[in-house]
Amino acid sequence: MKRTERICRILQILTKNPNKDFSLGYFAALFDCAKSSVSQDMKTIRESVDEGGYGRVATTTGARGGVRYVPHISGEKALETLREIRRRFLETDRVLGSGFLYTSDIMFDPHIARGVAEIFARHFAESEATCVVTVETKGIAIAAFTAELLRLPLIVLRRESKISEGSTVSINYFSGSADRIQKMSLAKRAIQPGAKALIIDDFMRGGGSIKGIQDMLREFDAHAVGIGVMIVAESDHRKKIGDYFPLLLLDLDEKNDGVAGVRLNPKIEKDWFREKTPV
């Protein structure tokens, strides 16, 4: 096998398995070559991955010494995703009245969900989360892609307890968006005690449903180590939760049932573009 072909093969395996550790010996055995050759291949792969703007190749320490592909979207590529979402939120026919926006097509667009997940995967790479948690329905695609990139299981809270969930824990919480008490339910076996959850959701107004997820986690002796929300309405200033990471901030014009503006989380622009100024 030619060296270039081997490099292509290794690159495909690494990128198809984000955050999975591979020993150099694994590739040496797979392609029947010396470990030193794999080591040289890895140098080329690392450089091209660094330049590519999607991820990084990390060296893992320990007896075996291996490598791992870590998703790490570049600021520039993150900005492309964020601008695309902003553009779609500003489409005029999206406003339904009473301050509600039609967002299902955005939240389930695989390209957007993937882009959002890449930003969350970068931001929460060091969170040490052991699972990703969301509540049905519209955040599931984003949460699933995030869980894949971080190589974590995904747990989806249900609105109603289903017979196919077995025995469940249910909680009630106040939803400001719905202006009423709502319910969440989760199978007793779904979360292990001590779990460290990364909460992912698509939209936040007052923070009620995320506070509900936190209450639920407490029932399982688990807790959140991070909260990522794709878009947060700025109009409701009395947020029920503290530290969360929004990608976009939505300024709802409640008087006129419209969107007054959508801006990027300034923290992303600040932290991810130290060297370049975004246009």
Next chain:
Amino acid sequence: MKRTERICRILQILTKNPNKDFSLGYFAALFDCAKSSVSQDMKTIRESVDEGGYGRVATTTGARGGVRYVPHISGEKALETLREIRRRFLETDRVLGSGFLYTSDIMFDPHIARGVAEIFARHFAESEATCVVTVETKGIAIAAFTAELLRLPLIVLRRESKISEGSTVSINYFSGSADRIQKMSLAKRAIQPGAKALIIDDFMRGGGSIKGIQDMLREFDAHAVGIGVMIVAESDHRKKIGDYFPLLLLDLDEKNDGVAGVRLNPKIEKDWFREKTPV
């Protein structure tokens, strides 16, 4: 830039954008090199992708002449996924009684959902679907990954009509699993007339909910061009729908509230392993 680095960069872009067309000129401009060099690179990339067992690089015809990465999981890799799912379905603590199985952890496992989506993406590659459709909740991860691989939008039917969906169409259908009439609802703007839908679902017993999705599609002057279901209970022989593609067949032991067996769809073994016999 060295040739090997350029090849790695092109490979990353192609595999990150399944079913997206790229002209050779695009890469030539991006890496500031001759189109003939890109053409040579593509030969190497095509060979290594073919060998890798994840996809293929297809040449697109037309004035510009370009390339496209098409997911095409190998029979061997498909079998790994199917065996893993079978193993998990046979775990003893999965049976809840009354013929119900706890499956949420399997259906939302990103690694499994990805593997299932790769099989659907291969099987339905030529379906000419214009969208992927599922009904909430447990099939959403699988459907989202499938939609990404096929570069299609995902449409999720809801159980209840929500204020954030705007005006909706609702239908009632009989669910054999739940043994009662259930409801499905979809925003009027969600599907264009004439849409060709690939229906994806996680589990099928009598086929009621998939028949419900078909009824809904009819309301929108749309229709299904394919139906993929991860696992189908064989016990209920009176299926309400005709042509569907299951990955696994589940033999429920209803008398003893257990799983009598799980077998692979023999069609996959037959068609995807013409040359090799699966172990």
